[in-house]
Amino acid sequence: MAAIATTPKAAQLLQTLSQSTGATLWVPGSLASIENAQIYTSSLKDQIASIWHEYRAFVFCLATGAVVRAIASLVEDKSRDPAVIVIDRDSRFVISLCSGHQGGADELARLIAHQLDATPVLTGASASLNLPGIDILGLPFGWRQGSGDWTKVSAAISRRETVQVIQEVGSTLWQAHLPQGHSFYFGFPDDRESISPKARVWISATKRQFSPDADIPKVQWHPRVLWVGIGCERGTSRQLIEVAIAQVCQHYHLATEAIAGIATIDLKADEPGILEYCRDRNLPLKTFPADSLRQVSTPNPSSIVEREVGTPSVAEAAAILGGLGEVGSRRTEDKGTRRRGNGETGRQLTTNYSKIQNPLIVPKQIVKLEGEPGAVTVAIALSELEYTGRTGQLLLVGTGPGNLEQMTPAAKTAVTGADAVIGYSLYLELIQPLLRPGQIVESLPITQEKQRAQRAIELAQWGLTVAVVSSGDCGIYGMAGLVMEELQALGWNGKIPKVEVFPGITAVVAAAARVGAPLMHDFCTISLSDLLTPWDVIEKRLEAAAAGDFVTALYNPRSQTRTQQIITARGIFLKHRNPNTPVALVRSVYRSDEQISLTTLDKMLEFPIDMLTTVIIGNRSTRRHADWMITPRGYSVS
Template sequence: MATGNKVKQRAKSKEQRTKGAAIFYITDKGLVLAEKLKGLYPDVKVFKFKPDTVSEFWGKHKSFIFIMATGIVVRAIAPLIKNKKTDPAVVVLDEKGRFAVSLLSGHIGGANNIAKQIADFLGGEAVITTASDVNNMPSIDLWAMENNLVIENWESVPEISARFLNKGKLKVYSDIRISMPKGFQTTDNPDSAVILITNKNNLSTHSPIHPFTHLYLRPKNLIIGIGCNSGTSASEIEDAVKGALSKNRLSFLSVQSIATIDKKGAEPGLLSFAGKYNLKINTFTPDELNSVSNVEKSEAAFKATGANAVAEPAAMLASGADKLLVRKQKIGNVTVAVAGQRAKSKEQRQGKLYIVGTGPGTIKHITPYAQNVIKESDVIVGYGTYLDLIKELTRGKEVISTGMTKEIDRCQKAVGLAMSGRTVSVISGGDPGIYAMAGLVFEILKGQRAESREQRATSGRHENYVESPMLYAPCAVSVEVIPGISALNACAARLGAPLMHDFAAISLSDRLTPWKLIEERLESAAKTDFVIVLYNPKSMGRPEHINKARKIILKHRAPETPVGIVRAAMRENESIVVTNLRDMLNYDIDMQTTVIIGNSRTFVWENRMITPRGYEKKFKI
């Protein structure tokens, strides 16, 4: 099927016109803090505060950060505020950066996220007052925006949101496939739904005698095929399109793009109409249009353009649909046809699977990229303890929590969800590639792919499959591993610099690896003078493994060899011990502990473990 050419619009969207953040300060201390924030927002613009300056830049920046008293900010921006759909994000900071207050446009403008980012960066506290965030529930308007749904009746949002907060659930009717947040209950009956996700008008039969508030969310899935005479005005095209949609009970807010013949791609009236509503124009050649069957042909169109028809085949080609929602309507100098964007089939939808390392567990130790990935995912899958540490990031998400020994179950569940076309994050403490989830996920995917190939070989089905390194039955899955701070990184940082030379990491868990093999690896690492990092050193089911490991290492190391024992690194209940091989068993060791055993040259200084790299042999230090 032809895809056509995309004509760039002259009008830029608001997002393209506006710049990044602007910071306003009053005092010298405020300026110091503003300069510090450049480490978080490199492109930020910094201004000395003047009320006139704020009004000058209002509408030119997407977000404003004020370092001053909240009252000053309120008085400065009050005359400039219009509505939540267009107002920029406003965040207020005190001079010491202790509090980041989300003041305006918390959801749509992103002020809540900005406040959290700043608080994390400065080590302060984000002050968020939006009810959905305070009650750990999804925001309806933000969820709609993230899913490219246009809110038709904004005046109903407060009432519907209050109902959701009070009851914890809402009935939703949707005629498109979409991932629902927690508390949204789908129904096939639009009359019983509070939220209607549809491109159709007048779905509900509720009469004015029995009023019932609905919130209409419009998916952008209508493609308008247009043919017109040369010189047709933008207003005539707009009237024709809106008239055809209204007549067929379809919402103009659901229009995604328009389509026409290539000769009309530069028609001034069409460009003006498309620019007014930020609509993409798809154009097709006469040959491409003539390749579509089951359309109403026009001799006049053929004589003028070489195409048997324009509006109908253009709409079908641009949408990928094999039928029309509205056949050609001739309205004055304009012909209009409407097609619905074809929903991707299960085989065509590419799911996304992120394997995310959350490091020690605190939000500030998770990379910004990993935080964003978690926030953008439909489903979060992980071990309950790790999920508890990142509740702030999973608010409003579908969360699947499993126990400690259920790794295979949760990874299989995550793979299955991603294969269905959803975006899934598998949460892994530390780094996902070190004794964690990344390997298991890839093993499961490899098995699924082998199973798929076997099914294809026996069924002879080949036409819907494309060879790719990331193709797994029944659909392609995009997989990305997001690194995190591993236990050995975190513990080494707490101890000083014990891993400055070659080291070996060995897990003492024999749940998946035979103990005999673990002993051989311990022997080899100790004999060759590697610094040794012991993972999973002791559990209730195997209390003697750490003692056995110590005995093996003592055959090749002196009893005074430095040993670092770190439990719950970088968490509230953290404990750090620097001792030696002789005395190490005198301290508490469990599954949350990582043990680092130095090599023959490791020494202790100022209660820190240091393993020399060898600089002192070549350079004067």
């Protein structure tokens, strides 16, 4: 990413942004004193032209008209042009100017706006309809774009015309998270329905040829669900392997874009032709020992092959194992209902081919090429779950007390940039403005923390970037520990999926800020919920905190069914503290229904206390002054 500034104020703004994003800051020679900046001495227009193809995104702090004039001759095609962002000099607005979808300018504008606490300006039709762009729909799942008239299909969607979607393979999660009132129609109409689509979207492993004279515009996405099994003689050329795969796909009307990977026997793990083909196509290579391949039932076993390599099938068996390996032990469908349009819910990874009786869709084909020695055997299996080609990430996010202004810019960026966001419904409602079209947003009840963690890990293992949100700090009574425990139980190597923790303002810190400075000396936090901790353990901790003169914050003090714990806790503290010890009761801190009560230890139960209340009990030196609560640190006051 390149950041372009032409004035001192703009340079200062973009310098801070560059430090947090890794962008290269470019300034004219008149601003040569700016630290960590690249200097250009030509005109702005010539400078942009010289670096246009070196960056995937350009961020200008400049008048929009000046930017338009600078890039006008450089803009070619939205599928190739870099993203172009414009920020006004007061950093109030972040404008997605060019390549909003495929270039990623819309998402980048949202991310930068969260960094600057600004308003993103998105003018594309899909943004106004709260829909993902049809030309970027499959990117999170690793889908490959096929042929079609993307501009006309996008136009039909923007006009809210009926667009028929025929999805034969791949994840249907995107369907489950469309807004109400969308204009997509899924599947084929029957005789009772009068559906007249104005555009069509195919999501398939099949390669379709669209006539330029078709009555409606069409496009196709290709989920990567095809595993190609290969058998070949030693020394077979890359060219022959490529021709063989292309010929077989063409004969069976399969898209090479839908290839997930190549599979073969481990004896071929160093075969140059196979390695070169995988490298050039950026495809994974899976190899299996003969013992594993021999266990697979195939339609065309060969005794000759068995004598040579120890298994009656290489190409067919490897293709089947390659495809099954993508599913492994992971669930592909949840117990929830599937969604096919409005009104239903769904959390499955995929609903298509969830019970493949025979994954081998192309039996072995032997291909020879005139002038090339040897032969290649090709077989193709259909995987239940597409290959994303991505390394999954888990972003463990603390959202703070509930007001977006109290959430860190990094945490906001993590939520907006994630493919999927998982959390308790109340927390998701509080961060609703951060969510964007096309995201997978799943809420689970407050008692299903373990299921939340498992679901997040499942999606990350598949290759998605998943934000798991907790109120306050995710590492304090939040989801961070549970997610990492679950990863550990699965034998996590500490690297894949990647994990990043984003801290947040926890409840005790937020509550303390609203009542003054009660935490100026040693303090502790204790949850009174005995769902996960035995009550006798909690009582011991309360006794220790009270006897040790810690300022103490009580979390989860009272629920509808759990009412005695707060009474017992107060009784323990009364044994060690003066009845007049200041106590703060802060409910729904920083939220619209915030309630603050300052009282004393002996009278605290006269006030409403529930699960949304944080109770702060002062120590022996804590005092109250007007409407503030202060715990002296011990500094001398003159």
